[in-house]
Structure formats: structure tokens, C-alpha cells
Amino acid sequence: MPIFGDLTLSISLGLSLITIVLSIIYIVTKDKRFFFTSERTILSVCFLVFLSTFSLFSSLLNSDFNVDYVARYSSIETPIIYKFTAIWAGQSGSLLFWLFILSGYVALVVIQNKNKHQKLMPFVIITLSSIQLFFLILVNFVANPFIPAEANFVIENGLGLNPLLQNPTMAIHPPILYLGYVGFSVPFAFAIAALCSKELNTSWLQTIRRWTLFTWLALGIGILLGGWWAYNELGWGGYWAWDPVENASLMPWLTATAFIHSIIIQEKKNMLKMWNMILILITFTLCIFGTFLTRSGIVSSVHSFTASSLGPIFLAFVFLILFVCIYLLITRSKYLKSEKKLESFASRESGFLFNNVIFVSICFAVFWGTMFPVFSEAFTGSQITVGPPFFNQIIIPISLILLFLSGIGPLLAWRKTSKESLVRNFSIPSILGLVVVLIGILMGLIGLYPIITTFLCAFVFFTIVIEFWRGIKVRNNKYNENIMIALLNMINKNRSRYGGYIVHLGIVIMFIGFIGKAFDIEKESSLRIGESIFLSNYKITLLNLRESERPNHYAWIADLEVEKDGKIISTLVPEKRVYFHKNETPDRRQPHSELSIFSTWREDIYSIFGGIDTEKDLLSIKIMINRLVKLVWLGGYFVLFGTVIALWPKKSLKRI
């Protein structure tokens, strides 16, 4: 199987090159046979990449330790689910997995657009093939997952999967994140095709709108799942640490968010063409740049792969993409001029433009903070790292402006909003927002940012609720529908608009969750059986310390009883595990803390098993009370639900 996998990769590389050549011949000669052949060859590349990925999976499943990758990232004890996740656990496997997802997308694009977009498709195929070719070069020559293990003895067992990756979230987080990262190749390819063919009307945008929304959602959910994994697995009590790899995924998400807002203006008003083009080009570039950050070892991160020779190659690819994009943007700039001008500052168009500026500013701040250690080392010789305080100081105020914009957006009219409309539309949500803040202050809300955020969350929430209410009232008056039917019909007939509002509602809920971070508390202590920790109004007692031997690890387990106001509400069971404990080399036995969390809507009681002194039966434990964390995940569900509504195909468009 490994030989077959290796062979398919080599043939894919050749076919990928042939695809590009055939498409170029078609563009030059207009001989349609070459175009149809290029469609077939690119589909063949996709098929061969699928076969190659299945070969690697088969090797992992069969514990074929003759393959270096299998020996490094799995073992006989590794459960089947984690043998599957081992495909993306290492550098070369994850590159193949990237290629696998890209090939899935490419096949879908080619099949979906068969006999469509005659002028765009040859360029789309060239662009997608070039991206495929780049990754095929990597997996063939730089990081081949099929290289045999270099050992002069029979390898009976592999090293096994990193314990941190042996978590159910890790079975879905990377594929979803990759669906997002890789998915932006499609809008990027259409953008390049539109620039090359000078077909810069809105049809390319309409083709990629759903693609972009889907990939944006996948990237967003991937980021959120990463946060969920960090919160539930890493044991530092947070879900976002402004880590370079986290930032690498956030940057394209930010520019993509600006893009999916900004294309509304181009579709409706034929404005912001240059903005949209830049946003989608930069989004894909940032995806590749993020991959460079993760794989080059240029910045240190708990999430990154080990440093490798891939860095310069990825950087060269980033510069190549930038060069092509800048060249095309300059030479096609006259086609990208807006057909209409902004009429008023108080208009929805201005709101969208400002939205773009804010998103790009946040992205730049994240980029600057992430790359600062590299820049500082290049200019001063010493690496200066900026941590969460820098990001929080810069990004929180800008994000609050963004939150405000998401509230005022629906209140602004196209072209120009009259003063009367502004006063009428703003007064009720503003007053209700202030009332909520007053109630919050009376309940103990303190601090400038929490107060401003609470006001803005309430303001945006009421804006959305009022929008829904007004829409329902219109349908109620016009069609005599009851509230439920009116609500469902209203959403059904305006899916993008109300789907978007539900997404905004999700963001508001997330922001409320973020406010909770300001009120987190924690305590570290050493306990013997029967002793307790007191934190906030909780009493946490150590009931028992147990040991257990499991298939791939050994565990010490603490039974902690949680009491609130004298009433037992839960039992927490944090663990300290040692993976590969049967390994004769102690260095290869990996210790890992498995958390135990009791979660409510108000707060989470988060317990971390620090260590154990077996001689004294003394448990070292850390307890954290994290406020409103559940709302962050709830907001994610709203974002998912809203996007699915916006994505759902319309009956009238199905015919096209």
C-alpha cells in the first residue's frame, strides 16, 4: 500500500503539470478538446490524491510500522479513532490531508461548473492546479508521508499519538479548520480567474458567495472548536491565548468576514469592487501564510508542528501569490472602479465600508503582534514577544467599535439615512441598553470595558429583536399571519438578511461570554483525603485518590465533591495520566493532566490535577471559577444556525 500511495502522488504531480499546460494551450488556441482534457486530468489528480490518502490510512490502520510516519504517530495500542486522526498529526500526513481536502473541493468545483463560466473556468483550473501542484511538490519531495522507516531492526511498535491529540475534539477540529483554510482556494481561484479574464461583473461573486460562506463557517467553527479543545484539554482555564497559531487562523477569518459583508455592496450597488478583490486575495494569502507560521517554526507555539525545512518554501509561495495578485490588481485596476459613489456618511454603504476598515485594522494588529518577535529579531537582534496584554489593549477597543457597527448596520438605510430615521431607530435600543447597564451595575458589574461591552451587547441585541418584531408586524398586518408563522415566513423569504441577524446575535452572546473573563477567580492548594478548598461560595472536598491502568495509559484519579451553600451539587474527577507507561524508556512516558469541569450557564468549576505525592497521599490541585464560558459556545451554535439559514438554497435560484 505505501508504494501504491507514493506512486499515486508521483503520477498526480505529473498530471497536475499537464493540467496547467493543457489549460494554457486552450486559452491560446481555443481548441476545446484541450479544455475538456484539462477538466479530466484535474479530476484524475483528485482521484489519485484520494487513493493516496486512503493508502496512508490503510497503513495506519494496519500498523504498518515499515512506514516512518506510521511508526512515529501511531502504535498498536492507539484506538482506531486516533489512528484515523493520526493522518493529520504529523507534518507530512497533514500536508497530504490538506491536499485531500483541496482535491475534494476541486472535484466539486469542476463538476458543479461543467458547461458554465466558459471564460472563467480555464483560469480557475490553472489556479487550483497550481495550488495542487505546490502541495504535490511538498508531499513528493520535501515531506513524503510514505517514506520507509530508517531502522536496521524490525519495528514492533510505534511511538504512539501525542496524548494532547487523543481527545474527541481533535478528531473533528483539524478537519473542520482545514475545510475552512483550504476552502478559500475556491473563491481565490475565481477571483484570479475574474482578473485574468477581465470578467469582473458580479457573476463570479454570485458563484462563490455560498462557497465563501461555507468556508467562512468552517473556519469559524474550526477556531471555536480549537478554543473548546484548549479549554477542555490544555488546563490553563482559557480558550484563547493569542498564540501565533491561533492568530494565524484568526487573520483569514477576519478578512473573510469583511469580504462576506462587503460583497453585499457589490451585488446590490456595484461598489467596493477593489475592496472585495483585495479582501479575498488577502484571505487566501493569509491562509498560506498561516500554514507557513504553523510549519516553519519561525514563532514558538504549543500548536505548531516541529520546525522544518518547509518554512522557506511556504514563504516563497506566499511571495509568489502576493506578486501575482499585486500585478493583476494593478493591471486590472480600471475595471475595478466603483460605478457609484457614496452619497452620505450615514448610509448602509458607509457602514459596510467602515466595517471593512475595522476588520482589516484588527487583522493588521493581530499580524503585527504575531510577527513582532520576528521583526524585532531582524532589526534589533533580540526577539521581543508581545503577549495577550498587547492584543487585549489594541483589539478590545476596535472590536467594540465593530460590535457597535453590527448594531447600527440594520438601522441605516441604503444611500442616505434621514435624521428623523436615525433618532427613531436609535433611541429605543440605546435606552434599553442603558437600562441593562444600570441593572448590571446594581448587580455588581464593574470596570470600563465590561460596562461598555454590556451596553453594546444590549444595544445590538435590542436592535435585532426590534428588526425581527417590525418584520413580524408587517407580515401580520399584510397577510394576517400569526406571530410564529409570520416569523418563519419572514426568515424563509429573507434568508441572508435574517440568517445574518442570527449570526450577529451569536456574536453578541459570545461577547457576553467574553465579559465573564473579567470576573474569573482561581486557587491552588495541596489536599489530603477529607480536606477542602473554599472558593467563592463553593466548598470542594477531596473524597478519594484512586489509580487505574487502561489500554494506553496509567491514571491517578481524584474524587472531588463540590458543595454550594451546604448542598452537594457535583463530583469532579480530574486525572493525572501517564501515556505509554509500558515503555521501557522513561523519557517516552508522557504525563498529561485530564481536567474535570462542572459547567453551568453562570460559571464553570474547573479542576486541574497538578500532581501527587504518593508517599504523603498529598494531591496538588488547582480550582478555577470561570464565568459565562458556556455562552461563548452557545454563541457558536447561533453563528452556525444563522449561517446555515443564510446558506440554504432558494427555490428560485435552484433552477439556475
Place this chain on the structure above:
Amino acid sequence: MYDLIQIIQNFVPHFMIILTFSIVLIFSIQPLFWNLTNIKFNNSNKVDSLELRKLSIYEQIKELELEFDMGNISDYDFKRNRLELVNEVSEIIEKIK
């Protein structure tokens, strides 16, 4: 007999590999040998694009009417925007015809 089975068993994987790559090759290069007259290329892209634009404007008109009914925009803005959209869609319908 046993040797023959061994030979066949050894050959099967190689045969499968050769078969797979042969199918891929035939599938890929087949269009190069097509007769040009049999090749159909959809030329209605422009019409499709105009149809999409037309539907998009219909949606915008509906949305505008909803905004007006909700009281989000003034009477003057509503009439002006609606007229502009109606004119644009009329031009597109003319082009489609």
C-alpha cells in the same frame, strides 16, 4: 499448482495498480480524440449571469419594500431606490430577450 497460486497472488496487486493507472490515463486523455463537432460547449453563460442579476434585483426590490413597510426608510428614498431598481431590471430583461 501452489507456485502458480503464489505467482497469481503476487501479480494481483501489480495488476490492480496497472489497471487503476490505465483507467485514469484513458479517462484523462479521451477528450483529445473527440471529434470537434461532437463537443458541446454551453454558450448561455451570459444569459445565466443576467438571469442571476435579474433575480438579485427582484430580491432587492422585495427587501426594499420590507424595509419601507417596517418604517426603516423614508417615502422619498423608497420611491427613488425602487425606481432605480425597476429601471435596471427592465434593461436586463431587454438584454435577455
